[in-house]
Amino acid sequence: MLRQAAKRTRTKRAPPIEPALGWTYLSREALSRAKAQMDEESMGVRDEIGFLTIHQRYADRFFPGTSVLHTRARYAIFVPWLFEDLAGMVGPAAQRALRERERLLAGRLSDAGEAQVIGGRVFPKPSSQPPSTVYWNALAAWAILRPRPDGRTISRGQAHGLLKTVGSPIDDDGQPLLSFEPPFVRLPDRPSNWQSGDITLRLKKAEAGFLRERLAQLRGNGGRELSLLARLVRTEAAAPAEMWANETYAIAGADQGPLVRAQQAASLAGIGRAIYDALLERIVEIDDKRDISTRHREHLGVILAEQGPIAAGLDIAALEADIGSLPAKLLAVVTATRDWIAAGSGNPVALSDVYTAAEARKGPRARLAPTPNGRARRLEWSSDEHGLAGPLHYRWQQVSTLLDDLADPE
Numbered sequence: 001m002l003r004q005a006a007k008r009t010r011t012k013r014a015p016p017i018e019p020a021l022g023w024t025y026l027s028r029e030a031l032s033r034a035k036a037q038m039d040e041e042s043m044g045v046r047d048e049i050g051f052l053t054i055h056q057r058y059a060d061r062f063f064p065g066t067s068v069l070h071t072r073a074r075y076a077i078f079v080p081w082l083f084e085d086l087a088g089m090v091g092p093a094a095q096r097a098l099r100e101r102e103r104l105l106a107g108r109l110s111d112a113g114e115a116q117v118i119g120g121r122v123f124p125k126p127s128s129q130p131p132s133t134v135y136w137n138a139l140a141a142w143a144i145l146r147p148r149p150d151g152r153t154i155s156r157g158q159a160h161g162l163l164k165t166v167g168s169p170i171d172d173d174g175q176p177l178l179s180f181e182p183p184f185v186r187l188p189d190r191p192s193n194w195q196s197g198d199i200t201l202r203l204k205k206a207e208a209g210f211l212r213e214r215l216a217q218l219r220g221n222g223g224r225e226l227s228l229l230a231r232l233v234r235t236e237a238a239a240p241a242e243m244w245a246n247e248t249y250a251i252a253g254a255d256q257g258p259l260v261r262a263q264q265a266a267s268l269a270g271i272g273r274a275i276y277d278a279l280l281e282r283i284v285e286i287d288d289k290r291d292i293s294t295r296h297r298e299h300l301g302v303i304l305a306e307q308g309p310i311a312a313g314l315d316i317a318a319l320e321a322d323i324g325s326l327p328a329k330l331l332a333v334v335t336a337t338r339d340w341i342a343a344g345s346g347n348p349v350a351l352s353d354v355y356t357a358a359e360a361r362k363g364p365r366a367r368l369a370p371t372p373n374g375r376a377r378r379l380e381w382s383s384d385e386h387g388l389a390g391p392l393h394y395r396w397q398q399v400s401t402l403l404d405d406l407a408d409p410e
Contacts, residue, residue, distance in 0.1 A: 051269035057323035065141025071116035073405035208409035239400035266392035267307035273389035
């Protein structure tokens with residue numbers, strides 16, 4: 001059942017009612033798989049070699065609770081408000097009511113001219129990834145959603161149940177018959193236009209202060225140090241121009257070294273993706289004997305010149321100390337790619353075996369494989385339509401938007 005729930009979380013087209021999507025508790029492993037899939041899909045790539053492992057681990061270390069599906073900070077307050085508005089409802093009725101409230105919110109935000117509305121593109125249809133799905137992990141990580149007694153994240157169904165319990169009958173002395181903490185911490189007051197009228201994604205000052213207080217306490221690196229996100233929030237400034245800006249390094253504290261390695265790994269992964277695409281073009285042309293452009297092979301030279309000097313300095317042992325041991329085949333790819341960059345060859349053919357072995361984890365979907373399945377998968381691949389490879393971004397665009405929202409409330 002858990003696998004089924006995780007699979008539904010990843011599905012882009014969802015049926016009108018999805019009981020397993022939010023109402024069944026997902027294990028941490030299932031959530032991690034779903035999160036990685038969302039990262040992959042939102043980045044517009046298939047992660048053939050496994051570089052998104054590096055992306056996700058560094059992003060989770062630096063920016064806990066964030067997701068590539070995040071848009072604006074105010075959703076982290078909108079979602080708890082929506083749940084509290086439905087206090088007293090549980091089960092399928094609560095699910096349907098929440099889905100409808102999220103759908104209507106998307107319409108109101110779109111009518112107000114907002115451009116980063118979750119569900120705005122499909123309105124008046126409901127979104128398959130509504131705000132309560134997209135931000136649920138953030139609410140837990142940012143200590144807005146209280147954990148279960150065992151420390152795990154409560155499900156949306158459990159949150160509705162707790163909200164109903166909070167309003168339980170009282171005894172003759174006016175005391176609740178049963179006492180439970182509500183699922184959410186005390187939230188900022190709702191604005192007068194919360195239920196109807198124009199509403200935007202710009203934070204109010206009290207809302208920004210509430211989120212800043214929560215985010216400023218976030219820990220990274222196993223809880224031993226303040227996270228980079230917490231340090232950035234504490235500056236109360238808009239986002240630096242880029243993740244690798246001097247302002248970022250100046251406040252990074254214990255994350256200065258990992259930040260350097262994260263940039264090196266981002267560059268190496270960008271080159272690695274370009275190597276994969278170049279190898280694929282070559283196989284199509286030479287082994288499959290089909291006409292194909294040299295677009296990705298030419299791009300390999302460009303990205304190698306841009307990112308190679310950064311990637312060549314990567315200390316792989318230190319990288320694993322930062323984010324944990326890499327899977328064996330990914331480690332082999334990272335090591336071979338760094339050594340290949342340092343050697344200055346420029347010809348990716350020497351990396352064919354290690355890249356083919358790493359992609360084998362895809363089974364029959366692997367494209368580099370010299371098999372009938374590999375040939376069939378290559379027939380589905382279009383060099384001209386496939387995006388050019390670039391470095392990992394560690395969700396910096398989403399983090400930048402979050403910081404800018406906090407720095408500019410109304």
